[in-house]
Amino acid sequence: xxxxxxxxxxxxxxxxxxxxxxxxxxxxxxxxxxxxxxxxxxxxxxxxxxxxxxxxxxxxxxxxxxxxxxxxxxxxxxxxxxxxxxxxxxxxxxxxxxxxxxxxxxxxxxxxxxxxxxxxxxxxxxxxxxxxxxxxxxxxxxxxxxxxxxxxxxxxxxxxxxxxxxxxxxxxxxxxxxxxxxxxxxxxxxxxxxxxxxxxxxxxxxx
Amino acid sequence: xxxxxxxxxxxxxxxxxxxxxxxxxxxxxxxxxxxxxxxxxxxxxxxxxxxxxxxxxxxxxxxxxxxxxxxxxxxxxxxxxxxxxxxxxxxxxxxxxxxxxxxxxxxxxxxxxxxxxxxxxxxxxxxxxxxxxxxxxxxxxxxxxxxxxxxxxxxxxxxxxxxxxxxxxxxxxxxxxxxxxxxxxxxxxxxxxxxxxxxxxxxxxxx
DNA sequence: TTCTTCGGATGACATTTGTCACTTTCTTTT
DNA sequence: AAAAGAAAGTGACAAATGTCATCCGAAGAA
Numbered sequence: 001x002x003x004x005x006x007x008x009x010x011x012x013x014x015x016x017x018x019x020x021x022x023x024x025x026x027x028x029x030x031x032x033x034x035x036x037x038x039x040x041x042x043x044x045x046x047x048x049x050x051x052x053x054x055x056x057x058x059x060x061x062x063x064x065x066x067x068x069x070x071x072x073x074x075x076x077x078x079x080x081x082x083x084x085x086x087x088x089x090x091x092x093x094x095x096x097x098x099x100x101x102x103x104x105x106x107x108x109x110x111x112x113x114x115x116x117x118x119x120x121x122x123x124x125x126x127x128x129x130x131x132x133x134x135x136x137x138x139x140x141x142x143x144x145x146x147x148x149x150x151x152x153x154x155x156x157x158x159x160x161x162x163x164x165x166x167x168x169x170x171x172x173x174x175x176x177x178x179x180x181x182x183x184x185x186x187x188x189x190x191x192x193x194x195x196x197x198x199x200x201x202x203x204x205x206x207x
Numbered sequence: 208x209x210x211x212x213x214x215x216x217x218x219x220x221x222x223x224x225x226x227x228x229x230x231x232x233x234x235x236x237x238x239x240x241x242x243x244x245x246x247x248x249x250x251x252x253x254x255x256x257x258x259x260x261x262x263x264x265x266x267x268x269x270x271x272x273x274x275x276x277x278x279x280x281x282x283x284x285x286x287x288x289x290x291x292x293x294x295x296x297x298x299x300x301x302x303x304x305x306x307x308x309x310x311x312x313x314x315x316x317x318x319x320x321x322x323x324x325x326x327x328x329x330x331x332x333x334x335x336x337x338x339x340x341x342x343x344x345x346x347x348x349x350x351x352x353x354x355x356x357x358x359x360x361x362x363x364x365x366x367x368x369x370x371x372x373x374x375x376x377x378x379x380x381x382x383x384x385x386x387x388x389x390x391x392x393x394x395x396x397x398x399x400x401x402x403x404x405x406x407x408x409x410x411x412x413x414x
Numbered sequence: 415t416t417c418t419t420c421g422g423a424t425g426a427c428a429t430t431t432g433t434c435a436c437t438t439t440c441t442t443t444t
Numbered sequence: 445a446a447a448a449g450a451a452a453g454t455g456a457c458a459a460a461t462g463t464c465a466t467c468c469g470a471a472g473a474a
Contacts, residue, residue, distance in 0.1 A: 093338050101327060108325025115322045118315025120308060121335040128328040131338070132301045151451090162404035165431070178452050184432055194431075194460085196403045197369035203410035358421085372461070385422055391462055401430085401461075417474070423467080430461065435454105442449075 001025055001117050004047035006032040006064075007080070008056040012103065016051070016080075023110050035059025042068050042075070049098070049116050051109070054081045054088055062088065066095050076116050080109075089127060100127050152186050155179065159195050160202035208232055208324050211254035213239040213271075214287070215263040219310065223258070223287075230317050242266025249275050249282065256305070256323050258316070261288040261295055269295065273302050283323050287316075296334060307334050359393050362386065366402050367409035 003020060005028055007013040013031050020026045030041045034056045042050055050068070054061040065077050078099045079092050092100050099122035101112055112122040123131075148156070151172075158168045165183065169176040183195065192198050210227060212235055214220040220238050227233045237248045241263045249257055257275070259268040272284050285306040286299055299307050306329035308319055319329040330338075355363070358379075365375045372390065376383040390402065399405050 093335070096336075098335075105326055108322060108327055111318050111321030111325055112327055114318030115315060115329050118318055119312055119332045120315055120319055121330045121332070122322050123328045123330070125326045125328070128300075128305075129303075132297075159403065160407065162400070162407050164401075174451095175453055177454060180430095180432065181434090181452085184434085187432075193369070194371075196366065196406050199403050199406050200367065200369050200410065203407065381421095382423055384424060387460095387462065388422085388464095391464090394462080415474100417472100419472080420470090422469095425464105425466090427463085428461100429463100430459100432459080433457085435456095437454075438452085440449100440451085442447100444445100444447075 001049065001113065002027050002029045002045065002047045003113065004028075004030050004032070004038070004041055004045055004050045005052075006034070006038040006041070006050065006056070006061065007053040008033045009053070012053075016106065016109070019106065020110060020113070026110060026113060035061060035064030038064040039067055042072070049076045049078055049113055051078050051080055051113070054079055054092075062091055062095070065092070065097060069096055078112065078116050078122070089130060097121075099123055102126055147189055148186065152182060152189075155182050156186060156198060156202060159183070160199045162199070208256065208320065209234050209236045209252065209254045210320065211235075211237050211239070211245070211248055211252055211257045212259075213241070213245040213248070213257065213263070213268065214260040215240045216260070219260075223313065223316070226313065227317060227320070233317060233320060242268060242271030245271040246274055249279070256283045256285055256320055258285050258287055258320070261286055261299075269298055269302070272299070272304060276303055285319065285323050285329065287313075296337060304328075306330055309333055353396055355393065355396060359389060359396075362389050363393060363405065363409060366390070367406045369406070 003026055005013050005016055007016070010033070013033070017028045017031065020028055029045045029047055032038050032041045036059050038050065038052055038059075038061065052061040052065065061079060065079070068075050068077065073096070076098045078101065079088075079097055080101060080103055081088065082103050089100055098116045098120075099112060101109065101122060101124040105124060115122050154172060155168060158171060163171065165176050165179045168174075169179045172179070183198075187193065187198065190198065190201060192201060210233055212220050212223055212227075214223070217240070220240070224235045224238065227235055236252045236254055239245050239248045243266050245257065245259055245268065259272065261268040268286060272286075275282050275284065280303070283305045285308065286295075286304055287308060287310055288295065289310050296307055305323045305327075306319060308316065308329060308331040312331060322329050361379060362375060365378060370378065372383050372386045375381075376386045379386070390405075394400065394405065397405065397408060399408060
């Protein structure tokens with residue numbers, strides 16, 4: 001498997017090369033330092049996978065990627081970056097990049113390359129967590145971190161379905177007063193004012 | 208790396224096992240045939256990665272995944288499926304699955320598992336192609352079709368931001384009573400009961 | 415000029431909601 | 445057995461909410 005590495009940080013590029021070449025299936029055929037390098041080196045070597053940084057002088061990895069993909073729609077480009085900017089993720093996805101992983105977990109780059117080689121796409125942990133947000137503005141919320149117990153979660157769900165306290169009570173076989181007490185507790189824990197804000201919270205942060 | 212395979216098609220499950228065990232780093236510790244198997248076997252073996260089909264009798268892989276992830280948020284679940292249904296992809300992403308790949312390219316499953324093991328997420332080619340569509344497909348609600356005028360829209364927006372009638376009134380330089388009247392009108396038009404349902408409506412249909 | 419419409423406002427009313435203090439009952443802990 | 449917690453409930457209260465009939469003034473339409 002022939003890889004082209006493009007990164008303006010020589011140190012990063014070199015350590016990547018070292019790591020990747022320690023595996024026997026991967027061969028680094030060339031290295032570049034910016035977007036225009038990426039384009040010329042890609043043309044010259046036709047690597048199986050192009051492993052490229054996003055932020056670079058002269059031409060960013062995204063621009064270079066767009067140009068390369070226009071000419072070679074099957075090019076496999078795997079982005080490598082230090083931060084996870086929403087804009088970048090969307091743009092990379094739209095152009096048809098094969099993945100977007102964070103430099104920080106570079107021990108995992110070799111298998112990621114293997115997967116890309118097999119036609120799959122790979123995303124780093126931090127990246128994938130953002131996808132639900134991008135898709136429908138929903139992110140996952142960890143109830144346990146806010147001391148929200150099982151029963152409270154049920155109530156939150158029902159509030160988010162638009163039920164009244166009375167309806168929730170009969171749904172859960174509790175008295176209306178109890179539901180009110182629970183809800184009051186929930187609102188305090190989440191620092192919200194009323195059930196509407198809770199529903200909003202649910203739809204913007206949970207699920 | 209210990210893997211749990213769950214698929215109701217014995218043949219598929221067996222060939223997966225064979226393929227995966229031909230690599231030296233992967234060890235299949237157990238196999239199940241439906242969602243409830245997945246849950247019990249997961250509890251019993253605590254596999255590094257759970258490789259699971261989506262469509263199964265009794266309990267689907269998605270339901271099982273949700274249950275497992277509720278108890279073990281760090282569980283690594285990789286879905287394996289024959290088709291690429293939008294609904295499923297979104298649901299899998301929302302729950303926090305580590306990937307979603309098509310059975311058809313099962314030669315690539317081993318590296319996908321490696322990548323997942325390294326904390327990354329892997330998606331099949333056909334799957335990732337759908338993501339941009341999903342991201343840009345935020346359904347938009349056509350207010351004009353429901354006779355919702357300009358002012359009413361403003362109020363809806365503010366309700367969806369969690370403001371009280373009083374706050375909305377001062378925001379819009381109206382009296383609280385007027386806001387109440389408007390809101391009452393809106394609720395009737397949209398056939399909703401209260402502001403919470405309106406907020407929910409907003410977050411599920413608008414934007 | 416009247417008539418009508420429309421945006422906005424009032425006031426009154428019944429409900430719903432959120433808060434709080436306190437009780438009961440059952441289960442754990444000590 | 446006594447103490448300490450949960451889980452659930454009660455009653456009371458203030459505030460917010462939703463509904464309705466009605467009113468007012470300005471802008472158009474007849």
